[in-house]
Amino acid sequence: MRTWVYVAWFRSLVAELDDQDYEWVAVLSISAESADRAKSWGDHLAKKRASRDDEDQFLRSEVHLPSDPKYERESASSLTLVLDGVEAEDSDIGW
Numbered sequence: 001m002r003t004w005v006y007v008a009w010f011r012s013l014v015a016e017l018d019d020q021d022y023e024w025v026a027v028l029s030i031s032a033e034s035a036d037r038a039k040s041w042g043d044h045l046a047k048k049r050a051s052r053d054d055e056d057q058f059l060r061s062e063v064h065l066p067s068d069p070k071y072e073r074e075s076a077s078s079l080t081l082v083l084d085g086v087e088a089e090d091s092d093i094g095w
Helices: 035-052
Strands: 002-012 023-032 056-064 081-083
Antiparallel strands (some): 002 023
């Protein structure tokens, strides 16, 4: 398995348009066989979170390798690690 950086964007349904928290991002690591599997599992967790919270809406996501220059400032080891197919609590993920 390989570790992927999973990035999910959410929109607050209660924040004002000019509020810095109107759209917010969550970043975590997902250990999976492929980028598609990592994205699929991350989307599952993100959509599950959004379904439990009527104040936020899941917008979109993407996955990157930890070596991607866009995320080189993020240390994969400092991100929450989730295993493909293993449920994780919101408090464990940190969103």
